Amino acid sequence: MRKHWILLLALALMAAPMISTTHAADTPKQGGVLVFGRGGDSPGLDPAFETDGNSFMICDNVFDQLVLYADESTEIVPGLATSWDISEDGKTYTFHLRKGVKFHDGTDFNSDAVVFSLGRMMKDKNVKYFKSEWAFPNEQPSPEYWLSMEMDSLVDSIVAADEFTVVFNLKRVEAPFIANMGMDFAAIISPAAYHKHGADFRANPVGTGPFKFVEWIKDDRIVLEANPGYWDGRPYLDKVIFRSIPDNSVRFLELKTGNIDICQFPNPEDIELAEHDPTMKLISQPGMNIGYLSFNHTKSLWQDKRIRQAFAHALNKKSIVDNIYYGLGQVAKNTIPPNMWSYNDDIEDYSYDPEKAKALLKDAGFAEKLKAAGQEKVTLWSMPVPRPYNPNGMKVGEAMQADLKAAGVDAELVTFEWGTYLKKQRAQPEEMDLFQLGWTGDNGDPDNFLAVLLDGMADPNVRTQWKNEQYHDLIMKAKQALNREDRIRLYREAQELIHEEVPLINIAHSLVVWPMKQRVMNFKLHPTASVRMHKAWVK
Amino acid sequence: MRKFILKRLLSLIPTLLGISILVFFMIHLIPGDPAEMMLGERASESALREVREQLGLDKPLYVQYGKFLGRLLQADLGRALRTNEKITTEIRERFPATVELSICAIIIATVLGMFAGIISATRQYSIFDYVSMVASLIGVSMPIFWLGLVLMIIFSVNLAWLPLSGRLSYYIQLETITNFYVIDSIITQNWTALKDVLWHLILPAFTLSTIPMATISRITRSSMLEVLRQDYIRTARAKGLSLWAVHYVHALKNALIPIITVIGLQFGILLGGAILTETIFAWPGIGLWILNGVYARDFNAVQGGTMFIAMVFVSINLVVDILYAWANPRIKVS
Numbered sequence: 001m002r003k004h005w006i007l008l009l010a011l012a013l014m015a016a017p018m019i020s021t022t023h024a025a026d027t028p029k030q031g032g033v034l035v036f037g038r039g040g041d042s043p044g045l046d047p048a049f050e051t052d053g054n055s056f057m058i059c060d061n062v063f064d065q066l067v068l069y070a071d072e073s074t075e076i077v078p079g080l081a082t083s084w085d086i087s088e089d090g091k092t093y094t095f096h097l098r099k100g101v102k103f104h105d106g107t108d109f110n111s112d113a114v115v116f117s118l119g120r121m122m123k124d125k126n127v128k129y130f131k132s133e134w135a136f137p138n139e140q141p142s143p144e145y146w147l148s149m150e151m152d153s154l155v156d157s158i159v160a161a162d163e164f165t166v167v168f169n170l171k172r173v174e175a176p177f178i179a180n181m182g183m184d185f186a187a188i189i190s191p192a193a194y195h196k197h198g199a200d201f202r203a204n205p206v207g208t209g210p211f212k213f214v215e216w217i218k219d220d221r222i223v224l225e226a227n228p229g230y231w232d233g234r235p236y237l238d239k240v241i242f243r244s245i246p247d248n249s250v251r252f253l254e255l256k257t258g259n260i261d262i263c264q265f266p267n268p269e270d271i272e273l274a275e276h277d278p279t280m281k282l283i284s285q286p287g288m289n290i291g292y293l294s295f296n297h298t299k300s301l302w303q304d305k306r307i308r309q310a311f312a313h314a315l316n317k318k319s320i321v322d323n324i325y326y327g328l329g330q331v332a333k334n335t336i337p338p339n340m341w342s343y344n345d346d347i348e349d350y351s352y353d354p355e356k357a358k359a360l361l362k363d364a365g366f367a368e369k370l371k372a373a374g375q376e377k378v379t380l381w382s383m384p385v386p387r388p389y390n391p392n393g394m395k396v397g398e399a400m401q402a403d404l405k406a407a408g409v410d411a412e413l414v415t416f417e418w419g420t421y422l423k424k425q426r427a428q429p430e431e432m433d434l435f436q437l438g439w440t441g442d443n444g445d446p447d448n449f450l451a452v453l454l455d456g457m458a459d460p461n462v463r464t465q466w467k468n469e470q471y472h473d474l475i476m477k478a479k480q481a482l483n484r485e486d487r488i489r490l491y492r493e494a495q496e497l498i499h500e501e502v503p504l505i506n507i508a509h510s511l512v513v514w515p516m517k518q519r520v521m522n523f524k525l526h527p528t529a530s531v532r533m534h535k536a537w538v539k
Numbered sequence: 540m541r542k543f544i545l546k547r548l549l550s551l552i553p554t555l556l557g558i559s560i561l562v563f564f565m566i567h568l569i570p571g572d573p574a575e576m577m578l579g580e581r582a583s584e585s586a587l588r589e590v591r592e593q594l595g596l597d598k599p600l601y602v603q604y605g606k607f608l609g610r611l612l613q614a615d616l617g618r619a620l621r622t623n624e625k626i627t628t629e630i631r632e633r634f635p636a637t638v639e640l641s642i643c644a645i646i647i648a649t650v651l652g653m654f655a656g657i658i659s660a661t662r663q664y665s666i667f668d669y670v671s672m673v674a675s676l677i678g679v680s681m682p683i684f685w686l687g688l689v690l691m692i693i694f695s696v697n698l699a700w701l702p703l704s705g706r707l708s709y710y711i712q713l714e715t716i717t718n719f720y721v722i723d724s725i726i727t728q729n730w731t732a733l734k735d736v737l738w739h740l741i742l743p744a745f746t747l748s749t750i751p752m753a754t755i756s757r758i759t760r761s762s763m764l765e766v767l768r769q770d771y772i773r774t775a776r777a778k779g780l781s782l783w784a785v786h787y788v789h790a791l792k793n794a795l796i797p798i799i800t801v802i803g804l805q806f807g808i809l810l811g812g813a814i815l816t817e818t819i820f821a822w823p824g825i826g827l828w829i830l831n832g833v834y835a836r837d838f839n840a841v842q843g844g845t846m847f848i849a850m851v852f853v854s855i856n857l858v859v860d861i862l863y864a865w866a867n868p869r870i871k872v873s
Contacts, residue, residue, distance in 0.1 A: 219823030
């Protein structure tokens with residue numbers, strides 16, 4: 001039963017854009033309060049140091065970056081920078097800043113604010129101000145995202161050339177750099193407010209965004225109000241209130257009774273209820289993530305690509321998504337999600353075909369190879385915890401085990417406590433044959449999936465440790481190509497290579513479905529999972 | 540008396556030391572690398588090294604424990620990893636919510652629980668006795684989670700009498716001074732807020748009160764029954780005192796000692812933060828905060844929070860012990 005309504009729902013959601021155009025006659029109304037119900041509070045509100053979605057949700061509305069992501073994709077559009085030039089060698093980015101923008105505290109936005117906001121995260125603070133000399137804090141938490149995006153090994157210096165021009169000098173050519181500048185950690189904060197509040201800036205954020213921060217009651221609510229002077233037009237809403245309601249069922253009841261307008265992360269059962277409730281509607285968005293099954297590429301057992309292809313034929317991905325994701329997912333044929341640019345839709349996924357799998361395995365002499373390795377079974381490592389890309393690693397593992405059995409392969413499920421799992425997996429031990437894992441994207445750039453997950457030649461930290469020269473070559477070229485068309489072509493080619501070589505089997509992208517009240521208009525879920533209220537309004 | 544208190548205070552030292560060892564090693568001996576868990580899929584060797592260094596995980600365990608203990612002696616619980624905020628600040632912001640809820644719950648539990656217990660004892664083997672004792676059994680064993688949701692669906696969704704969750708409606712402004720909303724709304728004479736705050740307290744306080752209520756009613760019943768069998772009660776009846784006077788003046792007063800002890804213990808447990816109740820009712824208290832710490836693998840917060848709760852519990856026990864000794868001098872001697 002469940003499968004059917006989810007299919008219907010998926011169809012209905014696909015048709016949603018068409019329906020919404022008929023509603024376009026509704027002209028946006030100024031004013032009103034929107035209450036957003038979410039699962040937890042923000043740990044902090046200084047974009048440089050946050051790592052939690054609940055923090056970014058607020059930061060997205062209070063701050064702007066030099067560049068922003070487009071409304072419904074991860075395309076880069078102008079933000080606080082109206083335009084940017086890239087030098088011919090690809091190592092110098094010159095940003096031309098928007099003039100006349102003010103921070104919520106009334107101070108001016110200018111190049112020095114950019115230098116301060118980003119420079120404070122740099123290890124060696126190689127920056128030059130134009131006029132003001134904002135001191136950097138002596139002690140601060142580590143800027144997690146700046147570090148994990150390896151910005152220190154990328155950015156050489158940040159220089160304010162004049163009041164409205166900032167130059168970033170890079171240490172190497174890196175096309176995804178511009179996408180990094182759209183991430184939350186690269187948000188521009190008011191240096192004056194930072195110096196006023198010190199470390200407490202994390203509880204008193206001041207930016208240039210469409211909403212101003214008003215009040216924060218810990219673990220209860222955060223209140224934002226419209227910034228009337230916003231450079232991209234005043235938001236329609238007067239106020240947005242983000243309420244923390246940890247229990248999914250209770251949050252949904254709050255939506256039902258009308259105390260909140262949008263309910264984040266409902267239980268799958270409640271989505272069905274929302275479907276039938278005339279006061280509610282649903283929005284959905286594929287998550288920017290991938291759950292996959294990969295091979296231990298350090299073992300000779302997995303070197304023959306026919307064997308890997310056989311495994312791809314053996315798995316019934318659709319059944320996994322229907323029964324374990326409860327439909328809140330979509331079968332993945334590529335490693336990058338379908339709403340990311342350069343997604344190669346021409347690729348035809350391996351069909352679910354146990355017979356073909358058997359034939360391929362026989363062809364490749366898998367049984368003999370297994371015996372030669374002194375094994376009777378293959379081990380299938382599965383995560384012990386739910387992840388954004390996989391609601392139940394063990395259940396998915398069991399389904400895979402049954403699928404493999406049907407293809408004549410005995411698999412043994414193996415799991416460890418999560419920290420141990422990650423640690424052991426990294427070491428690629430002999431006793432690991434297959435492992436499940438996944439990835440949630442950071443900056444909406446294909447490099448952030450394709451390099452991070454599969455280019456084992458570039459980095460020993462790549463989880464799959466797949467080493468393929470042709471692939472490495474494609475990825476390096478794409479990193480250094482400054483022309484967008486070239487990058488698209490290279491990434492499409494890389495996806496073909498992944499399909500052919502099967503270094504991993506793409507299982508699923510999760511699907512985010514949130515119910516909301518009918519009165520909420522023009523609220524869209526963004527692929528990066530950011531929650532933007534600028535253009536939303538209420539009837 | 541002073542000697543007794545001093546002795547009890549001194550005995551706190553090994554207790555607290557024991558708790559600190561337990562809390563510290565429980566968290567640090569759990570298998571798995573906290574740095575791996577914090578960084579998840581994106582962990583690189585260099586990032587792992589950095590996090591371990593930052594958390595002091597690269598040092599031997601006894602050094603880490605020594606540091607923890609050293610800070611503890613200066614009443615410094617460290618900083619929460621998740622928010623980089625001082626744990627004492629985090630607790631100060633949230634503990635009033637827990638205390639407010641616990642006081643309401645313990646009042647409901649005491650009034651209703653003692654009432655049921657006394658009636659059951661004075662009418663032993665009556666219908667009321669059976670019903671209330673079965674009810675108390677259910678009360679002890681009822682999953683709070685389920686009860687809370689059922690109450691919400693009845694009183695908030697269907698009848699729409701009471702608010703669903705939270706401490707205060709979002710459209711009501713309240714200037715917070717002590718963070719005890721009841722007190723704050725009285726101080727600022729904000730009667731709209733006071734009504735709203737009390738309204739928000741009813742469901743969670745009642746839900747939270749079920750377990751202590753059941754315990755209190757059972758102990759009241761058995762304690763009363765024991766006293767009612769005493770000779771002096773028979774004497775009181777024989778000399779023609781009214782039943783009311785016998786039960787409430789003579790019997791109850793003597794039956795109170797174990798009841799007070801139980802109420803004190805139950806209150807201590809409630810102050811530890813009712814994780815389930817706080818989660819369902821979105822109550823921004825300390826239980827919810829520690830739970831979030833567990834989810835986020837913020838072991839500084841879990842460690843500091845647990846330590847704080849242990850200290851609160853131990854202190855309440857101490858107060859109960861002292862009260863007990865004061866009420867029953869025989870205790871001191873033993």
